[in-house]
Amino acid sequence: DQQVKQNSPSLSVQEGRISILNCDYTNSMFDYFLWYKKYPAEGPTFLISISSIKDKNEDGRFTVFLNKSAKHLSLHIVPSQPGDSAVYFCAARGAGGTSYGKLTFGQGTILTVHP
Amino acid sequence: GAVVSQHPSRVICKSGTSVKIECRSLDFQATTMFWYRQFPKQSLMLMATSNEGSKATYEQGVEKDKFLINHASLTLSTLTVTSAHPEDSSFYICSASQGFSNQPQHFGDGTRLSIL
Numbered sequence: 001d002q003q004v005k006q007n008s009p010s011l012s013v014q015e016g017r018i019s020i021l022n023c024d025y026t027n028s029m030f031d032y033f034l035w036y037k038k039y040p041a042e043g044p045t046f047l048i049s050i051s052s053i054k055d056k057n058e059d060g061r062f063t064v065f066l067n068k069s070a071k072h073l074s075l076h077i078v079p080s081q082p083g084d085s086a087v088y089f090c091a092a093r094g095a096g097g098t099s100y101g102k103l104t105f106g107q108g109t110i111l112t113v114h115p
Numbered sequence: 116g117a118v119v120s121q122h123p124s125r126v127i128c129k130s131g132t133s134v135k136i137e138c139r140s141l142d143f144q145a146t147t148m149f150w151y152r153q154f155p156k157q158s159l160m161l162m163a164t165s166n167e168g169s170k171a172t173y174e175q176g177v178e179k180d181k182f183l184i185n186h187a188s189l190t191l192s193t194l195t196v197t198s199a200h201p202e203d204s205s206f207y208i209c210s211a212s213q214g215f216s217n218q219p220q221h222f223g224d225g226t227r228l229s230i231l
Binding site for chain 2: 032034036041042043044045046049089098101102103104105106107108
């Protein structure tokens, strides 16, 4: 049972435009949601996170939005740059019990930003 | 800051060999380290959680005797794949956390394990 889902396997965007990456979750027992960027043969690099008590967090070109009622979060990158091309994973962190601190990852979305 | 080093980056060995992978936090003390496995075109799947000075906690379906984890210090955790077989071939990634609630996990660059 996939608790964190990224339904778009890929996204193609023109340089300078906005990239919107989406993620849905089914479990409410998460306290933080995180976005990671990953290049082939490398580990994920942390980008931005949001607490479950917030609905928006912004860091430079990256903004994460959280809609708790819809159990949906999104990552906005604006303006998109060719160097942003990578696989983006959303992850949800367990809030308690045996899942405390553990990350559950989505399947990833391949972002390609064209010059 | 928050650099995690994983070594080796790639291993190719014969079936039956045991392989040790090291994960180090270079500039912070990691009270907790995590080991993940990623199959091609799939997500990262948590294998086990390693706490310094105590036994690792394994996820359901992960064989404890197959994947030995040691977290002897606040900067080093090791994963040993014992008597590896071709089905153990995968991309293994570690992460480390400082243990504070608002701190993200930081990942190493992974180890590509290929068992012939």
